[in-house]
Amino acid sequence: MINIDKKYILLGALFLTLVFVLVLIATGSVGAPVAEDQSTIPTQSPIDGNLDQANTIPPVTYNTDASKKQIEKKENRIPLTQSDLDAKQEILSLLPEGQSYGIIYSSENFNIEYVESLDLIKVEILSNSIEDIKTEAVNWFRDQGLSQEGVCNYPVDFYLGSGVVPDGGEIFSPIAPGC
Amino acid sequence: MDIENKLPEEDQSEEQENNDRSSPSNPSSNGRGEKKEAKNEVKQNKKENIDKNDQKAKGKDDALNQQHSKDKGLGLLSKKLKAVREAKRGERLKAAKTLAKSAIKKKVLQAAKKGLIAGGNTIAPGLGTATGFAIDHPKTAAIIVVLAITLPIIILTMVFSAFTSSLNTSGEGDSVFVSGSCPHDAIAGGVAECSINVSYPGEASDILISIDLPPGTEYIDSVPEATFDGKTISWSLIGPNPLPNAKLSNVNTTLLFHLRGSGVPSASLPIAYSIVPFVESETPIQEALNNSGCDGSTPNNPHGNFGNPNCDFNKNELGKILRREDPANAYKWDAIIACESTYNPNAYNPNSSSGKGAYGLLQMNPAQQRTDIYRFDAGNVNWNPDSRPLGVAAGAQVTNAINYNTIGLKGSFKYWECRKAAGIR
Structure with missing residues (x-):
């Protein structure tokens, strides 16, 4: 008898709790949605790590000032003289027949390639004697009738081929010697 | 035992005497025969007396024994009676205790009930009374509780279903x-x-x-x-x-x-x-398309020929895409690509700072299944946004880099150390 009484007391307490909960739900004081959070579409995952963390460090140090000067020359071209324009045409005539871009000249130490879409003549340096090869390449252009001014203003652009590192660890510049 | 075997001293001497007299060394005749008879008679009488005494002693013994056993029986009985009395007393005590306990519990329950009623009525009028009713009429209260639980659930379910x-x-x-x-x-x-x-x-x-x-x-x-x-x-x-x-x-x-x-x-x-x-990214599809290098060799990286699966890379096409996708920075991208990968769309550096390897023209991380800015940090994809297979949507090396720089880095190029090759500090 005593146990049964206890049970009913518990039931009574449960009933009271339920009534409270139902009253609270009905009046909306519990579980009312927060309006600000409702009108948003799913947010993206939080950004983790540094966005600007460099993934690779090149083995070569670049001359930033010279590189900047070179980019400015590419972006803001100084018109070539007529003789230099003619020389350029002569050089581009060395492209394989029917092609408007591609390799113009190849040697053991460098490749010369024309990129029509960017209107650039690029020299890829293939060995570590960087300055010597640069000089050798400039001489080749001069031999084709392009002036030093034309080499600098056009501009002829240098870059290092795969695995090429300057001999003395010098800082690399994409600008032709004498510019 | 002692009583049975011992003869009186007097009888023993007489017997000795009789034995001496009847010896053959004593030659007496008639007078001696009468005497003998008398002696025998006396002897007989004595024997009878002895027997009687014996019987008396025996009877006394029996009586004593009977008395002894009687005494024993009485002791057990009294013990039993005592135990019964004690048991009855214990039961009475137990019953009294139980009664006292139930009385206390009843009082406590009544007090609890009073408390519940008072408390309930303080919180909300009628609640305490309802509780009191629930205690007094448990079965009815149980039915009400079940209905109170079930009905709102049914109604709410019907409303929201x-x-x-x-x-x-x-x-x-x-x-x-x-x-x-x-x-x-x-x-x-x-x-x-x-x-x-x-x-x-x-x-x-x-x-x-x-x-x-x-x-x-x-x-x-x-x-x-x-x-x-x-x-x-x-x-x-x-x-x-x-x-x-x-x-x-x-x-x-x-x-x-x-x-x-x-x-x-x-x-x-x-x-x-x-x-x-959600469908998996294009990376595995690209690998399946062309897993050998465009010069016939097998690219030395975990993703095969990821960068140039259609063997359509050339600097002129790259220049066109750069001019189209980010015309203001086309020359900068060109210089950065020359520095990062020497124009190799399958370039791979396992020793990247992220530890995941650096891939492609712009040496970026392997593609991740992300929806945030890092979805563009993906280098192990086709270099060319114009030649991706249909249905594949992981971006291309060039466009991923441009998006990452424009959206994520606000055009700072700081992800690439080779930005210096483009004159950017």
């Missing part, structure tokens, strides 16, 4: 839960703000939600913006023009829309929804 639905998707066990509410009363003659809650713990390319406009109502607007064809309001949770490889994950969002009406819509608003499953 028409506007709430849930479904288990096959495969992953993730479930989508879509529910909505719309204050029907407010629609009558005015504007009602309705909402649809969507939650989905899994991943999906998109979740499509639609709801038919209730009769007698007019669609006004929604947040996020929905498409409305005059009959149905529809949402695509991924949004218009999703980025390549975009996906939804752990969705928990609310769609709001406003309706205007002249009357209360009679019918409930059924929500329709569907989940567009």
